[in-house]
Amino acid sequence: MNIRLSRLHFPVTSLGPQKRIGIWFQGCSIRCPGCISADTWATQGGESTLEQVLGQIRTWLPHAEGFTISGGEPFDQPDALIALVHGLREMSAGDVLAYSGYPFEALSGTLEKVDGAIDALITDPFEINTSQTRPLRGSDNQRLHLLTDRGRALYSCYERDLNESDKSLDVMFDDDGSVWFAGIPSRNDFERLRDLLTDQGHRVQISADKAQNR
Template identity: 75%
Template sequence: MDIRISRLHFPVTSLGPGKRIGIWFQGCSIRCPGCISADTWANTGGETTVQMVMEQLVNWLPHAEGVTISGGEPFEQPDALSALLSALRSRWRGDILVYSGHAFEALTDTLAGMDGLIDALITDPFEIQTPHTRPLRGSDNQRLHLLTEAGQARFGVYERGLVESDKSLDVMFDEDGSVWFAGIPNRNDFQRLRDLLIDQGHEVRISADKARIR
């Protein structure tokens, strides 16, 4: 099964409980203003197969407590998403959290074919003008859906306001020297970091810059 993936990373600790595998899909037509992952919008790039993705994950799975799937928009590759979820379930028993910018009501038919494969689902588009006061969500319009008993047990605690420990980001380094952040930043955090680095003489490009040239 073909699939387009932006990147894989382990461990991620800011997008759900415990040490998690982060999987970012490539391609998104929703394109929320202010998206932290604007580099994943393009519908080209990252072409691979579910089998090859699983081959990269196999060494991480024994050490992972969960998997978080984001993007990009995973539900714009529904068949590939279903195949990946099924492959994960066939060899591993941790929890799975999926992010989508679509409304839950628009996904019900697709989710019916994924029954039991997703433990928790966060839906609805990121709205940069909407307050951000709840964990795991970038804006308060986004909803957390607990789809399994495991989802309720692992993610029910996130139906609360933000606390200090929620305000964290993971930092990832690529072999080409690129630096990536995973997590839910506070408003304007990245702009402040960018301004600080530029003031110190560094050349800085963010994911939104890559999105504009595609």
């Protein structure tokens, strides 16, 4: 089974409870204006196999409590997503949180085949002009769906307003000098960071810049 991923990372602490393995799919057909992950839009790159991905994930399992799947758009690769979440379920008791820019009502066919392997799902496109007051969501139009008993136990506490503990990001560094953030930033955080670093003489490009050049 082939799969296209942007990256894997552990630990992720800002996209769900406890220490999580983050799985970002490569490729997105929705391309929401203002998306902070425009680098994951392209449908080329990130080719791998499910076996390779699960092999890497297995090395982190002794220290991980759950999985967060984002992108990109995971549901643009439905067969790979279904195989991935069933593979995760077979080798771990950790919960699975997934993100999709599609409305929940459009995902019924894939979710039926997922068969309970996703515990919580956040759906609907990011809207740059909609307020952002709910945890785990980039805009308030996005909905949190609790799909299993485990999902209800772990994620019902996120149906509330943001608090200070929600305003955190995980930082990742690549060998080429790229810096990556995982989490849900406040509006214009990355633009402010870019401008601050540019003023200090650094050369900086963020995902929003890449989107403008497409």
